[in-house]
Amino acid sequence: xxxxxxxxxxxxxxxxxxxxxxxxxxxxxxxxxxxxxxxxxxxxxxxxxxxxxxxxxxxxxxxxxxxxxxxxxxxxxxxxxxxxxxxxxxxxxxxxxxxxxxxxxxxxxxxxxxxxxxxxxxxxxxxxxxxxxxxxxxxxxxxxxxxxxxxxxxxxxxxxxxxxxxxxxxxxxxxxxxxxxxxxxxxxxxxxxxxxxxxxxxxxxxxxxxxxxxxxxxxxxxxxxxxxxxxxxxxxxxxxxxxxxxxxxxxxxxxxxxxxxxxxxxxxxxxxxxxxxxxxxxxxxxxxxxxxxxxxxxxxxxxxxxxxxxxxxxxxxxxxxxxxxxxxxxxxxxxxxxxxxxxxxxxxxxxxxxxxxxxxxxxxxxxxxxxxxxxxxxxxxxxxxxxxxxxxxxxxxxxxxxxxxxxxxxxxxxxxxxxxxxxxxxxxxxxxxxxxxxxxxxxxxxxxxxxxxxxxxxxxx
Amino acid sequence: xxxxxxxxxxxxxxxxxxxxxxxxxxxxxxxxxxxxxxxxxxxxxxxxxxxxxxxxxxxxxxxxxxxxxxxxxxxxxxxxxxxxxxxxxxxxxxxxxxxxxxxxxxxxxxxxxxxxxxxxxxxxxxxxxxxxxxxxxxxxxxxxxxxxxxxxxxxxxxxxxxxxxxxxxxxxxxxxxxxxxxxxxxxxxxxxxxxxxxxxxxxxxxxxxxxxxxxxxxxxxxxxxxxxxxxxxxxxxxxxxxxxxxxxxxxxxxxxxxxxxxxxxxxxxxxxxxxxxxxxxxxxxxxxxxxxxxxxxxxxxxxxxxxxxxxxxxxxxxxxxxxxxxxxxxxxxxxxxxxxxxxxxxxxxxxxxxxxxxxxxxxxxxxxxxxxxxxxxxxxxxxxxxxxxxxxxxxxxxxxxxxxxxxxxxxxxxxxxxxxxxxxxxxxxxxxxxxxxxxxxxxxxxxxxxxxxxxxxxxxx
Numbered sequence: 001x002x003x004x005x006x007x008x009x010x011x012x013x014x015x016x017x018x019x020x021x022x023x024x025x026x027x028x029x030x031x032x033x034x035x036x037x038x039x040x041x042x043x044x045x046x047x048x049x050x051x052x053x054x055x056x057x058x059x060x061x062x063x064x065x066x067x068x069x070x071x072x073x074x075x076x077x078x079x080x081x082x083x084x085x086x087x088x089x090x091x092x093x094x095x096x097x098x099x100x101x102x103x104x105x106x107x108x109x110x111x112x113x114x115x116x117x118x119x120x121x122x123x124x125x126x127x128x129x130x131x132x133x134x135x136x137x138x139x140x141x142x143x144x145x146x147x148x149x150x151x152x153x154x155x156x157x158x159x160x161x162x163x164x165x166x167x168x169x170x171x172x173x174x175x176x177x178x179x180x181x182x183x184x185x186x187x188x189x190x191x192x193x194x195x196x197x198x199x200x201x202x203x204x205x206x207x208x209x210x211x212x213x214x215x216x217x218x219x220x221x222x223x224x225x226x227x228x229x230x231x232x233x234x235x236x237x238x239x240x241x242x243x244x245x246x247x248x249x250x251x252x253x254x255x256x257x258x259x260x261x262x263x264x265x266x267x268x269x270x271x272x273x274x275x276x277x278x279x280x281x282x283x284x285x286x287x288x289x290x291x292x293x294x295x296x297x298x299x300x301x302x303x304x305x306x307x308x309x310x311x312x313x314x315x316x317x318x319x320x321x322x323x324x325x326x327x328x329x330x331x332x333x334x335x336x337x338x339x340x341x342x343x344x345x346x347x348x349x350x351x352x353x354x355x356x357x358x359x360x361x362x363x364x365x366x367x368x369x370x371x372x373x374x375x376x377x378x379x380x381x382x383x384x385x386x387x388x389x390x391x392x393x394x395x396x397x398x399x400x401x402x403x404x405x406x407x408x409x410x411x412x413x414x415x416x417x418x419x420x421x422x423x424x425x426x427x428x429x430x431x432x433x434x435x436x437x438x439x440x441x442x443x444x445x446x447x448x449x450x451x452x453x454x455x456x457x458x459x460x461x
Numbered sequence: 462x463x464x465x466x467x468x469x470x471x472x473x474x475x476x477x478x479x480x481x482x483x484x485x486x487x488x489x490x491x492x493x494x495x496x497x498x499x500x501x502x503x504x505x506x507x508x509x510x511x512x513x514x515x516x517x518x519x520x521x522x523x524x525x526x527x528x529x530x531x532x533x534x535x536x537x538x539x540x541x542x543x544x545x546x547x548x549x550x551x552x553x554x555x556x557x558x559x560x561x562x563x564x565x566x567x568x569x570x571x572x573x574x575x576x577x578x579x580x581x582x583x584x585x586x587x588x589x590x591x592x593x594x595x596x597x598x599x600x601x602x603x604x605x606x607x608x609x610x611x612x613x614x615x616x617x618x619x620x621x622x623x624x625x626x627x628x629x630x631x632x633x634x635x636x637x638x639x640x641x642x643x644x645x646x647x648x649x650x651x652x653x654x655x656x657x658x659x660x661x662x663x664x665x666x667x668x669x670x671x672x673x674x675x676x677x678x679x680x681x682x683x684x685x686x687x688x689x690x691x692x693x694x695x696x697x698x699x700x701x702x703x704x705x706x707x708x709x710x711x712x713x714x715x716x717x718x719x720x721x722x723x724x725x726x727x728x729x730x731x732x733x734x735x736x737x738x739x740x741x742x743x744x745x746x747x748x749x750x751x752x753x754x755x756x757x758x759x760x761x762x763x764x765x766x767x768x769x770x771x772x773x774x775x776x777x778x779x780x781x782x783x784x785x786x787x788x789x790x791x792x793x794x795x796x797x798x799x800x801x802x803x804x805x806x807x808x809x810x811x812x813x814x815x816x817x818x819x820x821x822x823x824x825x826x827x828x829x830x831x832x833x834x835x836x837x838x839x840x841x842x843x844x845x846x847x848x849x850x851x852x853x854x855x856x857x858x859x860x861x862x863x864x865x866x867x868x869x870x871x872x873x874x875x876x877x878x879x880x881x882x883x884x885x886x887x888x889x890x891x892x893x894x895x896x897x898x899x900x901x902x903x904x905x906x907x908x909x910x911x912x913x914x915x916x917x918x919x920x921x922x
Contacts, residue, residue: 016732102548155774240847241702241703245826245827245828245829246804247830247844247847248799249847250847283849284847284848284849286849343706366706366708378743379875379876381841385891386708386709386710386745386748387701387745389742417841
């Protein structure tokens with residue numbers, strides 16, 4: 001087994017070409033949008049609580065900057081059906097889940113658009129993107145949701161309970177309007193982020209350039225939606241050791257930033273918490289980079305694992321860590337469903353082969369990790385897959401225990417959370433009035449979390 | 462990059478076939494040796510001190526049990542020349558160093574043997590093995606030694622100083638008699654080991670069966686000649702994490718047991734110290750196995766690394782860890798010479814390509830590891846290759862510091878040595894009167910470290 005043939009920053013993007021659908025010339029953008037019908041994007045809302053559960057603006061940014069290469073826009077009916085049936089795009093490239101643009105039927109009528117038109121998508125009241133209306137089609141939202149995540153019958157042992165409205169990803173799909181527009185999308189107004197987003201905004205092209213500049217040969221992606229405790233830090237450290245004949249040179253932390261749920265850590269603390277891991281040198285900056293992707297997590301565990309692999313391959317990573325309950329919520333999937341996927345495929349979910357061993361599959365190498373715990377006997381963090389057997393001396397890292405300490409303002413022991421990381425939480429608590437997402441945070445936070453510059457625009461006369 | 466195609470216990474042996482040249486039927490063995498001229502094996506001695514520096518009996522055992530597959534005996538002139546020129550056997554299989562049987566010229570004359578004869582090799586006064594005298598040839602011992610290890614001129618940057626009599630491996634070759642017998646060797650009297658050797662004697666065939674029985678898919682070899690301190694334990698633990706898409710299932714500790722040098726740990730403590738790592742559960746017995754190979758270390762670092770890879774592949778391992786100064790002594794080689802070998806080859810040493818990426822090369826996967834140190838800031842052992850940057854807070858594991866504590870009877874802190882492992886040293890100190898090899902130990906210890914059963918034998922009439 002020689003050294004990997006793929007090198008960080010140079011590994012081919014999924015589908016072969018890195019998508020770039022961003023118009024960077026203001027005048028060109030302004031010329032392109034004149035006279036188009038305009039439509040202000042709205043979040044998909046939980047029909048029960050009215051809280052936002054998805055914002056298609058996140059997906060537009062991710063498509064146009066190439067995070068989702070080879071996708072160039074929102075799926076047509078043929079693409080949706082192909083993905084739901086075979087987990088592949090019609091041209092054969094592996095793709096795990098529908099990426100759709102839905103619109104209320106009445107808005108469609110009001111706009112009076114038809115196939116062949118272009119639609120100007122507005123965000124925060126400003127021109128944002130152009131959607132090519134290639135196809136307008138209907139699909140049953142619940143069927144879309146259920147086919148995306150799978151069923152107990154089709155994938156026994158993997159899907160442990162049927163999906164329902166308590167599953168946030170299922171709810172996102174099921175709450176779409178049932179009327180969809182398929183077609184390419186073009187970003188004509190680049191997002192303007194506040195700090196800390198701004199300095200960490202590293203779309204695929206930039207991430208690849210950075211990896212090459214830093215001379216990294218192997219880079220492993222770490223998926224996160226958490227402020228890192230010491231267990232997370234070690235999951236990264238331990239997973240890095242699995243490269244090819246050498247360990248990886250670096251870990252790329254990629255936070256998924258999207259709509260928030262009550263009780264989540266605030267995004268600012270997540271991003272700066274991870275940054276602090278390298279600022280405080282626990283993983284040196286020369287081996288660590290923090291980035292984010294705009295995406296409303298679907299909690300699709302094995303299904304979402306494939307999307308994550310694609311996103312991080314597009315960002316230039318050669319390796320991707322998948323742990324227990326990757327991108328999971330509740331007990332819908334078996335805790336190690338993603339491991340099964342990468343080890344043998346899950347035919348009942350439409351993946352007859354592991355996604356990295358199939359025609360037009362991903363090129364990134366999965367690194368499958370079991371849990372990391374603290375062992376009192378060993379006096380250190382242990383990898384439970386092949387190390388010690390002092391089970392009675394093991395202590396889990398309990399996210400809820402850490403939260404309960406933080407909410408009381410108690411600094412967790414350094415064995416659990418690095419003091420510098422705790423200070424980041426405190427900093428944002430002071431700034432935002434809360435360490436965890438509450439209703440005030442939800443109602444005042446911009447979605448998507450960026451501004452747009454004003455742009456000349458006159459609607460159709 | 463899919464899962465490895467090679468599986469522990471089933472990976473093909475080097476050269477394709479596991480050598481087994483052990484006669485296990487006593488009557489057959491007795492019949493085979495009758496009438497043969499007999500020769501009592503002697504250790505090669507340091508010409509200055511008279512201390513034993515090599516015993517060919519170790520090599521005979523290793524050849525006959527298949528540790529050195531595809532070697533079936535001692536090299537002929539053609540084989541020696543092929544190995545020294547190309548690091549390959551005449552049939553093309555990679556082989557790093559000469560394995561020769563030397564005999565004093567006067568003994569040869571006394572025996573009156575000629576090419577085509579067979580020679581009965583005696584050990585501890587008992588019949589031991591039969592050597593086929595296929596060829597008797599002369600070679601300059603110093604040339605043999607120097608060509609084995611290389612020169613500054615041929616391998617600049619890798620060989621840092623010319624080899625001399627201070628190098629134990631060079632001295633072994635240079636102290637051979639200059640008269641060599643090439644031919645197959647057959648073990649006719651199996652070694653009878655004392656404990657702890659006896660329970661840990663796991664020749665390749667048995668090691669492979671054990672791996673299959675335990676259901677291990679990936680097994681990484683760990684080379685040792687030391688009682689394990691906590692740094693060694695972590696080198697194993699960290700290296701295990703580099704498997705294929707999953708970490709290895711287990712580590713095979715393979716101690717090199719041969720002639721001892723003053724100040725070495727006693728072999729009994731080395732073997733039981735490693736056993737204690739699994740008995741005390743730091744690496745669970747279901748992920749750890751301790752074995753040994755009889756061989757007088759040549760300290761050939763990159764050259765010896767290839768031999769180690771071959772031995773452990775023959776034992777069924779899929780992976781092999783190589784750290785800084787692997788099988789090294791002094792500053793003869795660059796500390797990471799073995800890494801260079803596996804990453805790009807060392808043409809100046811006769812390895813134009815990495816040994817695992819060449820025709821008829823090894824199949825085992827090298828795992829290259831940098832140093833592991835204790836970091837006071839992180840509060841734990843750190844891998845220096847890609848983790849923290851708190852260099853001013855790093856403490857090396859100093860073998861000499863640990864020895865200085867032990868020699869005073871002071872138990873090293875558990876951060877440095879597990880208390881259970883220290884107790885093993887104490888146990889053997891009590892039994893043998895010394896924790897480290899001294900002159901008494903050297904003069905009273907059996908070489909090779911096993912007995913033979915008596916056997917009926919009548920010399921030629």
